Amino acid sequence: MKRGMLTIVLVAAFLTGCGNMQSNSKEMDHSKMTQESDSTQNGKVQAQFKLSSEKPLPNQDTTITIQVQDSKGKPIDKLDTVHEKMMHVIVVSKDLSFFNHIHPAYKGNGEFVVKTQFPTAGEFKVIADFTPTGMSAMNKSQWFTIQGNGPAPKPVEPDTSLTKVVEGKEVTLSIDHLMANMELTLNFNIKDALTKKPVTDLQPYLGAVGHVVILSQDAENYLHVHPTEEKAKGPDAAFMTTFPHSGVYKIWGQFQQNDKVFMIPFVVKVP
Ligand SMILES: [Cu+2]
Structure with a gap:
């Protein structure tokens, strides 16, 4: 697998x-x-x-x-x-x-x-x-x-805890000031779930410390997210974004360690 x-x-x-x-941007008028x-x-x-x-x-x-x-x-x-x-x-x-x-x-x-x-x-x-x-x-x-009869959609519920364990990693998401319409920092702190040791050997994934995708609950808003320090290796991986309005959003962080990509989802409610 x-x-x-x-x-x-x-x-x-x-x-x-x-x-x-x-x-080839020769014929483009950049100004x-x-x-x-x-x-x-x-x-x-x-x-x-x-x-x-x-x-x-x-x-x-x-x-x-x-x-x-x-x-x-x-x-x-x-x-x-x-x-x-x-x-x-x-x-x-x-x-x-x-x-x-x-x-x-x-x-x-x-x-x-x-x-x-x-x-x-x-x-x-x-x-x-x-x-x-x-x-x-x-x-x-x-x-x-x-086509066909799909499973009934599950409601997108905000997480009660922003610490999760996925594939042997304990990941904690912190957001400096969770509010709409203002640039903010999302920080993923990654530890080994068993030893609690900070993970410091993240490998570049798609040329950066990780890749984060954020969608509003209705999937209508796809947010632009970029790492603050592309070359970070952990245990912290920080990203900047702006939530366009209040509401529920799902955040997927993707990181790579030992040549394997792991994905960690969070759901937050932006007041
Ligand atoms: Cu991609």
Whole structure:
């Protein structure tokens, strides 16, 4: 099982590496671009999502194709590599109980492709996070329905404790001032669950100390999160973000130790 996961990660890295295109920003007018607000840029870019099957089934290989294009439908073929990838894709179930972070291969001409499986019937959101060259990071998403009778969605309940044990690691999340509309720091403190010794040998994962994804309860808000110190090795890994409004959010932290990625989810209520 361990080996399988590692292989998937390596294959994804390899595919993306092969399809990697050097950004060429010669014909871009950067001074003009940077004057635009993020929302203006966002409106100039669209992504079309397609599944290989019109009636996708659970636990079956399904190819997701994502075409990045401008508002007139012309492919956008120059994208920056961010955290080692040109595109990060997050797949979540409607109740956020399922989370998958995958990396499509770049086929050129703004087209990204990734094969995956959806674990159950029901609604899933596919979110693509990318940065067209000369613009800010942005995300585009689409809901898909997987055929059949899925499990009843579970409510997304805020955690009563922000310390959890996952795969032999005890992880404590602390947030400096939990409030909406203000930049804040999320700190993950990681210990060995048995010995309580601080973990100090985290390996870079996607070029940084870890990768954190945050979604609002309804999956409508995908938050931009970045590490404060990319090269940290633990026991602390800190990230900055801003919660856009009060409400319940789910946070997934992904870290790597001993060549194995582990994921730790938390649910918080922002007052
Ligand atoms: Cu990613």
